[in-house]
Amino acid sequence: MAFLAGTEMTGGYGAIDILRSCSISAEKGQVTVIVGPNGAGKSTAMKALFGMLPVRSGSVQLDGEDITALTPQRRVEKGMSFVPQVLNVFPSMTVLENLEMGGYLRKDDIRGTIEEVLELFPALQPKRRQLAGELSGGQRQQVAVGRAMMTRPKVLMLDEPTAGVSPIVMDELFDRIIEVARTGIAVLMVEQNAKPALEIADVGYVLVQGENKFTDTGSALLANDEVRMTFLGG
Amino acid sequence: MQDYANAFVLLLNYVVVPATTYGCQLALGALGVSLIFSVLRFSNFAHGELMSFGTMITLLVTWWLQAHGLTIQPLATALLALPAGVLVTVLLSLATDRFVYRYYRIKRSDPIVLLIVSIGVMLVMSGLVRFIIGTDDRTLDDGVRFVISAKQFRDLTGLQEGLAIRATQIITIALAAVSVGLLFWFLRHTKTGKAMRAFADNEDLAGLSGISAQRVVTITWVVAATLATLAGVLYGLDKSFRPFVYQQLVLPIFAAAIVGGFGNPVGAIVGGFIVAFSEVALTYSFKRFFSYVLPADWLPDGLYQLISTDYKYAVSFVILVVVLIVRPSGFLNTRSS
Amino acid sequence: MSISGKNFMLFAAVAAVLCVIAAVQSVAVAVTIVNLCLVSAVMSLGLNIQWGYAGLPNLGVMGFAALGGLAVVLVSAPGVPAAIAAGGPGIIASFVVVVVTVAAVVGIRRLTSLSRATRVAAVIAVLALGYLILGRYFGPAKNLIEAIDPSATGYLGGLGLPVLLSWPVGALFAAAAAWLVGKIALGLRGDYLAIASLGISEIIIAVLKNEDWLSRGVKNVVGLPRPLPDELGLAGTSWLQSLAIQFGISPPDAAALVVKLGYSALFMLVLAFLLLLSEKALHSPWGRMIYAVRDNEIAASAMGKNVKNLHLIVFVIGAAVIGLAGAMLVTLDGQFTPGTYQPLRFTFLIWVMVIVGGSGNNWGAVLGALIIWTCWIEADPIGTWLIQHSIGWLPVGNAMRDQLTANASQMRLIVMGVILLVTLRFKPGGLIPERH
Incomplete structure (x- = not known):
């Protein structure tokens, strides 16, 4: 079992499910990145993991403990931390x-x-x-x-940390994020800039319409032709 | 030289001292309104009534103390009763929050809905005050009247103009300075105060940092009710306590809070003085002042007074309206909200 | 223009309560309440147009109502020739100065070729100059007018025209003021608009209280002409005397009652006409557009609706209705008393009516007015009665007993506040919520 594990999470706003049996996990000391097209439910997955969106089914576990029912504030106390976009x-x-x-x-x-x-x-x-x-x-x-x-925190979650910053600043920020991960923190982030993000990712998730489409190491996903053609623009 | 000294004392006596005192009272009221606005995010129309309520409780306790011979001459007995007034007012505002405002806060209602709710609270509170104590004009001050009277001042300095400073004016300025100092220290240097500012700045991020909304809101009411009682009692000591007048105070207070930028504590204080000085200076006749500083043949034959004294009260409304039209974010606002 | 069974029952219940009042207190008291209910209903229809239709929180109801009242004085009161002769020219000159100054300020602000600093300096210079020139004409004229028989007149008086003509004029006065207020304040956020309109209404009242040459200020204008025959003359007519005998009351009482009922009929006519218009407007494409703008301003403006203009129109129409009600009220009273305009009675009470009745629903606003005015009036005797009976055990002369009895009438503020809070909490749509 991974350090932070969201298993088969399903949920959304109102009657429509944005997440459909989506599983995301993050390991200590690693950078995990969620990428995908617009509206794929990336940020929603993040919110579900942090308890800002109640899941209809599925569970979230932190260090083996079930935290599905906890409020965001309680998750902060448990060692999770969130940076909104x-x-x-x-x-x-x-x-x-x-x-x-x-x-x-x-x-x-x-x-x-x-x-x-x-x-x-x-x-x-x-x-x-x-x-x-x-x-x-x-x-x-x-x-x-x-x-x-x-x-x-033991888990640091970032929602599109590089949105709206210049490429130089982005590189600098990614360097810092890697440094953070190397201190033994599980870093999980959602990224719109998929290519540079996957380059630093130990594990990458590609979400499409709220479902897991591909899961692999960052470099393997970058090497995967289908991922490249469909999501990274060639 | 003598003439200039006379002119200076004249201005001090009729403009600077009264306006400073009034400015302190308005600033304390405006601070409360401003805090509620930035933390609870609505314009609290019941604030004038909260002041009225606090003053009424203080007055009732003052009567009780006087009846038992417990006074602190030469100071006003009301100062001894003030803590009791603050306590009861704090309890009342916490009860209103619990039973009225909290529901709308959790629902995240529109600020305008909360404003209308506060009108309901205003009606209840004003009825309560008038029911308990009536609508008559009451005196709070039973202390020594003057620190220095006009005659004493004239004898002392040999000037023609006298400067009378009343004890209540000194008390107002001193208490306002101390409480504002304490408030700013609290907001800048204590963890709770900073959490309040953080909550006002970004409610959601404050939640993500583990700051409890309920705690912040509770403390905000405690501070606002304390300031309201203080402002009300100081105004009552300086002038008198009359529910009708207190109800009307809400507009100059809003004017003060908005002039400096709604939600900005420094702005609320500056706004209080802007409103007070405009009210006093615009309706003061400068005839005698000019007769001291200008040669007799330079004196113009009219226009010593910019606005008729009848409109003293309307000055603050005009300021309010002009500021809202020209610069609704206030003159000291650095934030773009 | 239909009304459902449940809503009809609500109106019937109010009517039943009024009948009880007529039986327990007196018919005259009940009719007096009805008349003020009807005026309040017109006022709350006006506020409902602004708040209910368009979501514009106007806390300046009092100011618009007072301007309507001023219209009655200026239209129907007899003119004071001596005052007009003495101060008329000065007042006209002052008026010209004000118009020219305002025009100059507006003109300067439009001169975008100049720098901002130059424009501000020019505006200040023009204002100062205008103020100085105004002082030359206005001050002396005002003093001359106010010196003419101050105990009886001391003001310009009115045009001496039929009083009913003042009702549309009152609407016009309020509309003009609302246009001005709307032009400058409608761009503001909701709560700022509320505060600004409250401030403006206080300024209007301050002017009416202090400009004696115009409105006699707190000296009041009494004995305004009336649209109906006066009671004294009526009591002398034979048909009334026979009517009085038939009902077993004295002719003066009967005459008073007949006149009151006459006002009721007049007001009912106005209310029915306005209600018809409002309902027609609300169910027209225009009405649906207003709702669309209120519910989603951004989407509406994206669709090319000029939101600000639409709001201005709604604000002006609503104010006109309030002004009309203000004129009706002063006509009913037969006097204009600027000192009695207080936000509690003229702004906040009307708000309670609209919210309790149902914001956005014309029938709701009318029902709210009937209920709230009846409560407002009856809370006083009922409160006093309750207090007197619940403190009967206290000895006569006891300070607390005297205190509570004296202040019992203040209970009605508490009642109004509680009604408002309970409605907002448990029935936010009001008794007759709006339909879509």
Whole structure:
């Protein structure tokens, strides 16, 4: 059993099922990427794993424990962390305060973790007292990831972290994400930029219409002709 | 030189001191409205009545204390009763939240629905206040009246103009400064205060960070009710307590909150002073002032007073409307919401 | 224009309550309540057009109603020739100055070739100049007018025309004001529009209270002409005396009752006419478009509907109806008393009527007005009666007893608030919800 495992999840908004018996799992120390065409239910799968969308059937397990019925807040306490695609920082608070809020639930001293996050994202170091709303898009994404890291999560989930940033910033962000994974965290992300994302993925899922279409290592999926032709534009 | 000193004292006495006092009272009220707006996301029309309620409880406790001979002369007894007033008002606002507002919050109702709900709360609260204490004008102040009277000032300085400073004015300014200082310290430096700001900034992300909405909302009501009671009691000490007047205070308070940018605490304070100073300065006749500073033959023959005193109260509405038209986000707003 | 059985029962229930009031208190009291119910119904129809149809939260009902009332004074009150002679020219000159200043400001703002700073400076300069010139004409004219027999007139008076003519004029006054308010405030978010309209209505009242030359201010205009014969003359007629004998009441009482019923008939006519128009409009393609815009503004504007323009039209029509009701009310009272306009009575109470009756449904708005006005009036005697009977055990002269008895009438505010809150919570669509 994988560290985080969503098994045969089915659910959606209202009467229509967006996810159909979809299974996604993520392993500690690995980068797992979900790709697929628009409307394939990628973000929905992520939300189902995080408890922001109740599943009609199927289950979600974390480290062997069934967490299907838990609220997102309880999952945060259990060691999961989520970076939404948009509105993922507190714009009128400083970078430091954003990080502090990330560690809101922690009872111990969080100063060490703040330093670790700032070491991971050195670009934020000089901006620590600046308002998050005044940062550039790439730096804001770093704050967003940093905020999610503050709980010292075992699973870090990112919903399209590179949406709307330049290719250089994207590469930089992916490097950081790999670094995060190497510290032993299970990283799971949804990506629109499928090619570069699969390049760094240990495991990749291709979803189509809420169902698993392909599952393999990132490099194997990139090498797969059908995947290339259909989803990666040749 | 003497003339300039006289002119200066004149302005202090008739404009600066009263407007500062009134500005403090408005700022405290506007802070409460602003906090509710940024955390609960609606314009609370019942805030004036909350002030009224808090003042009424304080007044009732004051009477009880006076009847038992418990006073703190030379200070007003109402200050001793204030904590009780705050406590009961906090409880009332928490009860309203639990039984009225919470339902709509969980349903994520439109802000305009909550606004109409707050009108219902306003009606109930105003009825409650008028039922319990009636509609008469009541005095809260039983302390020493003047810190320095006009005559004392004249004797002291030898100027023609006197400067009278009432004890209630000093108390208002001091208490407002202390409570605003405490509030800002709370919002900037405590974990709970920061969580409140985070919740106001981005409710969903606050949830993802484990910040409990119910806790934030509860604390917001506690703070807003405390500020409302304080503002109401200080206004009552400075002038008097009359339910009808308090009900009308809600508009200058909204004006203050909106002028500085709705939801911005610094803006609420600045707005309070803008409204208070405009109200006092625009309706003050500067005739005597000009007779000190200008040579006699330079004096114009009219226009010492920009707006008739009858419109004193309307000034804040005009400011409100002009700001809403020219710059609805307020003059201090950095956020684009 | 049909009405279902259940809804008919609701109206019948109100009628039954009014009959009980007629039996227990008196017929005169019941008819008085009915008349004010009818005026309130017109007012809540107006607000329903704005809030119910289009979702525009107008908290300035009071201001539009007062402008309608002012129309009665300006149209029907006798003119004061001495005042017109003394101050008329000055007032006309002031009016011209205001118009020219406003036109100049609007013109400058349209001069986009100038820089923003230049335009702002020019606007301020024009306003200051306008203010200075206005002061030359307006101040003296105002003082001259207000000096003419201040205890009886001290104002310009009106045109001395038939009072019924003032009703459409009242609607026009309110519509004009609403056009101005709408032009500047309709682009605002819902709650800002609510606050702005509340502020504007307070400004209108402040002007009416303080501009004595126009409305006599808090000195009130009394003895306004009436559309119906006066009670004294009527009591002397033979047909009324025989009628009085038939019902066993004194001729003056009978005359008063007949006049009241006359007003009822007049108001009922207006209400029926408006209800017919509103229903027709609501079920026309135009009405459906209004609903579509309210329910999805973005989609509607994407479909090429000019949302702002549509909102402006609805806002103006609604205000006109409120203004008409304001004129009817002042006609009924026979006096214009700016000091009595309070948001509780003229804005928030009308809101309770619309919400309780059913926002978006004309019949609902009318029903709400009937119910709420009856409650508003009856909460006072019933509350007092309840209090008196529940504190009977307290000794006479007890401070608490006196206090509670004196304040019992305030119960009605609580009753209104609770009715509003309960409706919003458990029946948000109101008693007769809107149909689609």
